Amino acid sequence: MIVGERKPLSEIMELLSGAQKVLVAGCGTCVTVCFAGGEKEVGILASELRMKSKLDDHPMEVEEATVQRQCEWEYIDPLLERLDEYDVVLSLACGIGVQAMNERFSGVVTLPGINTTSLSLPVEQGIWEERCQACGDCLLGTTFGICPIARCSKQLLNGPCGGSQEGVCEVDSDTPCVWQLIWDRAIEFDQVKRLLDIQSPKNWSLSRDGGPRKIVREDLQLESE
């Protein structure tokens, strides 16, 4: 899932400086399940903002709204009729949601209240680990289902670097060496031989290196468009 983290209150206060009436807009999907920007977090932030601004002697009016998904027009359109009441919208959705709001509603600016960090797996309660970088050319099929792009600090494709130490990455001792994990899994399946083939350079043009990516599915498009 897309994972994010709330910005510190001080940064948010700075972003909002000058605003009198603010709508804090949450998203009911990814950022709800990572506890960064769902209805509850919207309530907490709104309450914090009301108190902080009051204590700072510039009380703001802060209201709350959480939609199912901020990244789909259908879900955000109903907000339109309320929007002209506000000086600014503070979104707790990921960067996609924030931009969707800005693209859809020209009259009012939507600012980000969270830092969108990664595509992560909640490995246990309260811990999210990055698992995918959306590289555009998935190679999990050759790495026994373990991603060296997102999980190797150096994105190596042909085995570990010299810094792999007893299964731990040299860049960060809290991170397992992903090539050790891949190797162990290959042993488990008795297919170590497959890892000995040299991988040719990855086609990074399918990732960010090729510029912003776009998918067009003509089969799904509506005729008139």
Added chain:
Amino acid sequence: MSNGLRSERAFDPKIVAFCCRHCAYAAADLAGAMRLRYPHSVRIVDVPCSGRVDPLEMLRAFERGVDGLLVAG
């Protein structure tokens, strides 16, 4: 009528106590039955478990002007 008031009476902090139904709330009940004295300005909120209390409720309490919060489980 007012001559019996203590001087601190000017500020009786308003405390909200979120109390677990099975522990602290029962203890508060017992305190009442035992006629124990404790500050009258506390407001007891019965919750099924003190784990039920989340930051949002606590913030709301402060927003509404409560002076202090006790979470008792």
Added chain:
Amino acid sequence: MSSLLEEIGLERERIEMVNMSSAMAVQFAQAVENMTQRVRELGPNPLQATRGSDNEE
């Protein structure tokens, strides 16, 4: 939670967690007494001052 309070500008001492069993009536009364005393020293919730008269409950 206490860091939330500090972010806003309220003292973290305004919150306390205590543990007790249902038989601990004396401890309950004591906890309330302690908390009242502590908050009395901190003074009123500063949000109240600006709030006006709507806290009569």
